[in-house]
Amino acid sequence: MISSPDWVRLSFGADMVLGFSPGKFLKGALNTTINLLEYYPDGCKANCIYCGQAREVAKGPECKTLIRVEWPLRKLDDVLNRIKEREGNPEYGLQRICVGQLAHPRASPDAIEITKRIREKGIELQISELVTATYTFKQHMIEMRKAGADMIDVAIDAASKRVFDQVRGKPVRSMHRWERYIQAIDEAVEVFGKKNAGIHLIVGLGETEKEAVELIWYAHSRGAKISLFAFYPEVGTPMQNKKPVPLNVYRRIQLARWLIENDLVKLEDFTFDEEGKIVDINIPQDLSLKELAPAFMTSGCPGCNRPYSNERPGSVLKNYPWYPDEKQTLSAIKASKIPSLIKRFVN
Numbered sequence: 001m002i003s004s005p006d007w008v009r010l011s012f013g014a015d016m017v018l019g020f021s022p023g024k025f026l027k028g029a030l031n032t033t034i035n036l037l038e039y040y041p042d043g044c045k046a047n048c049i050y051c052g053q054a055r056e057v058a059k060g061p062e063c064k065t066l067i068r069v070e071w072p073l074r075k076l077d078d079v080l081n082r083i084k085e086r087e088g089n090p091e092y093g094l095q096r097i098c099v100g101q102l103a104h105p106r107a108s109p110d111a112i113e114i115t116k117r118i119r120e121k122g123i124e125l126q127i128s129e130l131v132t133a134t135y136t137f138k139q140h141m142i143e144m145r146k147a148g149a150d151m152i153d154v155a156i157d158a159a160s161k162r163v164f165d166q167v168r169g170k171p172v173r174s175m176h177r178w179e180r181y182i183q184a185i186d187e188a189v190e191v192f193g194k195k196n197a198g199i200h201l202i203v204g205l206g207e208t209e210k211e212a213v214e215l216i217w218y219a220h221s222r223g224a225k226i227s228l229f230a231f232y233p234e235v236g237t238p239m240q241n242k243k244p245v246p247l248n249v250y251r252r253i254q255l256a257r258w259l260i261e262n263d264l265v266k267l268e269d270f271t272f273d274e275e276g277k278i279v280d281i282n283i284p285q286d287l288s289l290k291e292l293a294p295a296f297m298t299s300g301c302p303g304c305n306r307p308y309s310n311e312r313p314g315s316v317l318k319n320y321p322w323y324p325d326e327k328q329t330l331s332a333i334k335a336s337k338i339p340s341l342i343k344r345f346v347n
């Protein structure tokens, strides 16, 4: 049967890097993580309304899009052979493999098996597990670690219980529960250790900026790192007509994430307006422009740069897959529309 663990989907970037699909990203944007996604003929069991894999959108396994691009189906063994051939070759720059789950009863045992097979092949790249907490419990996390995984991210995606329920909970005929995801963050940190566990947060699903900052603060206070994603509507989903997250909002949340994760601010350093929008951040006086630059880079596990996973090639990069230069950093600060930062760095 064509199904995980013997078969997996590959992100389009990973498919190109491994030479299954022709093409290359722009220079400087090597796809340094190989993102694998599980595959099941009966598809994903959940119904998150922003996702192309959702039960009522995909109607089975045929729909192959996720974050707007096709995820080609490949034999795991072929994928691992190609990774083994390319590992250590600077031309490809591979750093990490990410084992991504669907919401499916087999999700965790198969992720563990895929991780074992990566190590049995003798591949030494770092391995991350991207888990759905509904089907991944602490014991699975322990098994993932034993099998050879180094890091784990809990794909909570939404910034608050309010938004979580609206886009992935009961009201949209989906079975995910906010409380289980919050519990899984602590389990992930316990099993993998501080900073080796994290969350995925999608900005633009309907949260206020205050809610996003509070979740980032909470995750950081529990020892978890934060991987930020910018919402971009997926055709065919109930959210297909919702606008992508505005650049100014994303830039403010990127700044908040970076400042919080680097312990440079406290929650009291953020000023919000009555709608929960960030209007000011009290940043340390000695922070230089160069030091702020990485705030606008892709965040998450080291080596996971996800080029063009948040926008179409040609538009402004929301997550820079490289260290932004001075011009890019200035333009990102300007885009944040935070007057005090613009006055200090741009004018």
Ligand code: SF4
Pocket (backbone or CB within 6 Å): 033, 035, 096, 097, 098, 099, 128, 129, 130, 152, 153, 200, 227, 299, 300, 301, 304
């Ligand atoms: S940050 Fe990248 S490697 Fe880490 S879990 Fe997320 S997608 Fe996977």
